[in-house]
Amino acid sequence: MNAPSFSISHLKVACSNCNLRELCLPVGLSLADIEKLEELVATRKRVKRGESLFRAGDRFESLYAVRLGFLKSTVMSSDGREQVTGFHMAGELVGLDGISSETHSCDTVALEDTEVCVIPYERLEEVAAAVPMLRNHFHKVMSREIVREHGVMLLLGSMHAEERLAAFLLNLSQRFEARGYSRTEFVLRMTRAEIGSFLGLKLETVSRVLSRFAQDGLIEVNQKHVRIVNPDGLRAIVSGQAPACER
Amino acid sequence: MNAPSFSISHLKVACSNCNLRELCLPVGLSLADIEKLEELVATRKRVKRGESLFRAGDRFESLYAVRLGFLKSTVMSSDGREQVTGFHMAGELVGLDGISSETHSCDTVALEDTEVCVIPYERLEEVAAAVPMLRNHFHKVMSREIVREHGVMLLLGSMHAEERLAAFLLNLSQRFEARGYSRTEFVLRMTRAEIGSFLGLKLETVSRVLSRFAQDGLIEVNQKHVRIVNPDGLRAIVSGQAPACER
DNA sequence: CGCTATGTTGAATAAGATCAAAGGCGGTGG
DNA sequence: CCACCGCCTTTGATCTTATTCAACATAGCG
Numbered sequence: 373m374n375a376p377s378f379s380i381s382h383l384k385v386a387c388s389n390c391n392l393r394e395l396c397l398p399v400g401l402s403l404a405d406i407e408k409l410e411e412l413v414a415t416r417k418r419v420k421r422g423e424s425l426f427r428a429g430d431r432f433e434s435l436y437a438v439r440l441g442f443l444k445s446t447v448m449s450s451d452g453r454e455q456v457t458g459f460h461m462a463g464e465l466v467g468l469d470g471i472s473s474e475t476h477s478c479d480t481v482a483l484e485d486t487e488v489c490v491i492p493y494e495r496l497e498e499v500a501a502a503v504p505m506l507r508n509h510f511h512k513v514m515s516r517e518i519v520r521e522h523g524v525m526l527l528l529g530s531m532h533a534e535e536r537l538a539a540f541l542l543n544l545s546q547r548f549e550a551r552g553y554s555r556t557e558f559v560l561r562m563t564r565a566e567i568g569s570f571l572g573l574k575l576e577t578v579s580r581v582l583s584r585f586a587q588d589g590l591i592e593v594n595q596k597h598v599r600i601v602n603p604d605g606l607r608a609i610v611s612g613q614a615p616a617c618e619r
Numbered sequence: 620m621n622a623p624s625f626s627i628s629h630l631k632v633a634c635s636n637c638n639l640r641e642l643c644l645p646v647g648l649s650l651a652d653i654e655k656l657e658e659l660v661a662t663r664k665r666v667k668r669g670e671s672l673f674r675a676g677d678r679f680e681s682l683y684a685v686r687l688g689f690l691k692s693t694v695m696s697s698d699g700r701e702q703v704t705g706f707h708m709a710g711e712l713v714g715l716d717g718i719s720s721e722t723h724s725c726d727t728v729a730l731e732d733t734e735v736c737v738i739p740y741e742r743l744e745e746v747a748a749a750v751p752m753l754r755n756h757f758h759k760v761m762s763r764e765i766v767r768e769h770g771v772m773l774l775l776g777s778m779h780a781e782e783r784l785a786a787f788l789l790n791l792s793q794r795f796e797a798r799g800y801s802r803t804e805f806v807l808r809m810t811r812a813e814i815g816s817f818l819g820l821k822l823e824t825v826s827r828v829l830s831r832f833a834q835d836g837l838i839e840v841n842q843k844h845v846r847i848v849n850p851d852g853l854r855a856i857v858s859g860q861a862p863a864c865e866r
Numbered sequence: 867c868g869c870t871a872t873g874t875t876g877a878a879t880a881a882g883a884t885c886a887a888a889g890g891c892g893g894t895g896g
Numbered sequence: 897c898c899a900c901c902g903c904c905t906t907t908g909a910t911c912t913t914a915t916t917c918a919a920c921a922t923a924g925c926g
Contacts, residue, residue: 447769451858455773469769471762478769497755501748508744514761515718521768522694522716522725526702528775529819533914564873572776574915579874595873595923611698780882810904821883826906842891842905 386410395463395550396437397491397509405503412499413437415490419482425466427479432470434490438462441486442561445469445478446569456570458520459483459562462551465491465513483561528572531610536571537581538609541591545600556603560596633657642710642797643684644738644756652750659746660684662737666729672713674726679717681737685709688733689808692716692725693816703817705767706730706809709798712738712760730808775819778857783818784828785856788838792847803850807843 387398388406398406416439419425425436425443443460457478460466470476471493500507527536549555560567564575564582571578585591590606592599600606634645635653645653663686666672672683672690690707704725707713717723718740747754774783796802807814811822811829818825832838837853839846847853 447773449773449777449858451860453773453777453859455769455776457769457772468762469766472759472766473763477766497751497758501751501754504744504748507748511744511761512719514758514765515715516720517765518761518768519716519719519724521765521772522702522704524772525704525768525775526694526696526700528772529702529816530696530700563871569776575873576875576916577914580914583874611696612700613698811906812904822905823884823907824882826904827882830906 387413390439392437392439392463397465397506397513399509401503401505401509405505408499408503409506412495413489413491417488417490419443419486419488421482421484421486423482425480425482425486425488426470426476428477430470430476432467432474432476432493434492435465435467435496436480436488436490438464438466439487439489441488442483443480443486444483444562444566444570445480447478454569456562456566458524459570461547468514468517483566533571533573533577533581534584535610535612536573537567537578537585538590538606540567540571541598541600542603542606542610545603555600557597557599560598634660637686639684639686639710644712644753644760646756648750648752648756652752655746655750656753659742660736660738664735664737666690666733666735668729668731668733671726671728672733672735673717673723675724677717677723679714679721679723679740681739682712682714682743683735683737685711685713686734686736688735689730690727690733691730691809691813691817692727694725701816703809703813705771706817708794715761715764730813780818780820780824780828781831782857782859783820784814784825784832785837785853787814787818788845788847789850789853789857792850802847804844804846807845 387393387396387410388403390396390398393399393406398409401409417425417436419441426432428448438460440462443466445457445460445466446454447457448454460480466480466488467476469478496510500510527539531539544558544560545555548558562570564578567573568575568578573581582591582593585606586593588605590600590602590609592601634640634643634657635650637643637645640646640653645656648656664672664683666688673679675695685707687709690713692704692707692713693701694704695701707727713727713735714723716725743757747757774786778786791805791807792802795805809817811825814820815822815825820828829838829840832853833840835852837847837849837856839848
């Protein structure tokens with residue numbers, strides 16, 4: 373449905389022609405600098421649905437830029453509890469967790485057939501040293517990830533189930549829109565359990581809240597297909613202006 | 620109590636003499652490289668208890684390395700809910716959130732009188748480009764922050780109140796130990812409400828759980844003073860081996 | 867076409883929140 | 897130096913929300 377029309381016209385990696393260059397690492401780079409980046413990003417990798425791009429404990433060697441597809445990252449506690457820490461879509465950079473200890477600390481798994489550009493980290497460090505804009509942008513990407521996680525902490529630490537779900541749907545909506553897809557209609561690539569894990573809720577709660585949203589005319593849900601009918605209503609819920617007791 | 624004996628013998632910043640150099644940015648640098656870092660870190664700044672180092676919306680100009688003291692960072696949602704995103708102690712780098720948008724996205728406030736080294740970011744970028752070890756270490760610091768936040772997400776998303784508190788106490792213990800203080804006895808610089816905000820709990824719950832831990836002989840609490848009596852007991856709680864129903 | 871995954875819904879339960887009251891500590895100013 | 901005030905903390909009683917347990921529905925896959 374929302375998958376972009378698949379047409380890689382050349383096998384060689386070419387950031388300069390990539391339709392994600394405005395979202396991905398090349399942002400703000402000159403053509404000359406993009407060429408240096410292209411030398412770096414030599415290979416692509418396909419990950420089938422259900423397979424993992426890397427696992428916790430794997431040696432860290434590369435970052436990955438999502439070209440196509442959808443992934444989740446999860447961390448596992450010593451006693452086996454799993455927490456989804458994020459969902460990743462085209463143009464996003466994954467693997468940043470591995471830099472700190474040279475070992476990945478989370479699992480990253482494709483939720484649909486996915487293709488990533490492989491960015492060998494050692495070479496990225498070298499190129500970043502020589503290309504100020506790239507260095508700067510790379511730092512911004514890492515910082516943005518920190519800020520994003522602050523937002524998730526706010527959500528997990530101080531929001532109710534309905535607020536979390538509403539925020540989640542609006543966030544997806546906005547990210548789809550930024551990629552040229554519909555912001556009102558999209559397919560959830562993840563299961564209710566995965567949404568629940570990410571939001572700190574049980575899958576039954578996710579299902580119930582989605583049903584309630586649908587009943588209140590905020591969204592339409594049909595399995596994984598979601599249509600946002602009343603985005604302002606969702607926004608009102610996120611900002612606490614419509615607590616459950618008022619409806 | 621646990622404050623280090625205060626003796627700054629020279630006013631000039633000198634990473635090479637700083638007792639935090641094994642925790643802070645200079646980690647792994649040669650003496651020559653540390654000197655380059657010292658040129659960069661020209662000034663210090665004092666922040667009195669209750670004052671803020673920076674606020675959300677402030678223009679981002681510098682990172683700060685905590686030399687002495689204790690701070691918290693908080694994010695605020697549009698409707699005024701506040702979430703503590705972290706507590707910072709000596710040797711830790713704060714302000715990383717500002718890089719992404721050149722504007723700080725959280726407030727960082729001193730919980731006791733604090734002194735930080737000011738690291739002008741533009742100059743850090745230049746020096747990092749020229750000093751591979753520093754660049755590498757800086758990237759690791761950012762990545763470590765991302766990994767830390769994954770841990771907090773796991774805690775907020777999938778742990779019970781007792782598990783959260785136990786994990787929190789053990790984390791503080793370990794950080795104090797790394798700084799040469801006692802790992803079994805320390806002073807909480809933050810209020811119960813701040814602990815609660817960080818852990819996604821209400822202050823009453825924090826208080827109750829601490830009382831229960833004390834009753835079970837895991838810790839001794841006297842206001843802000845905490846003594847860890849049975850760290851293995853706390854670890855057992857964190858790893859879910861001692862759910863409330865079993866005690 | 868049947869099976870397993872995933873999703874929905876209901877009823878009972880439990881964990882933590884909320885409301886309320888009282889005690890203690892520290893800082894300030896007389 | 898002491899008394900007072902405000903903030904922080906503790907503890908109890910009650911209530912709400914989300915979880916748990918369970919049954920059933922549906923869909924996609926082999």
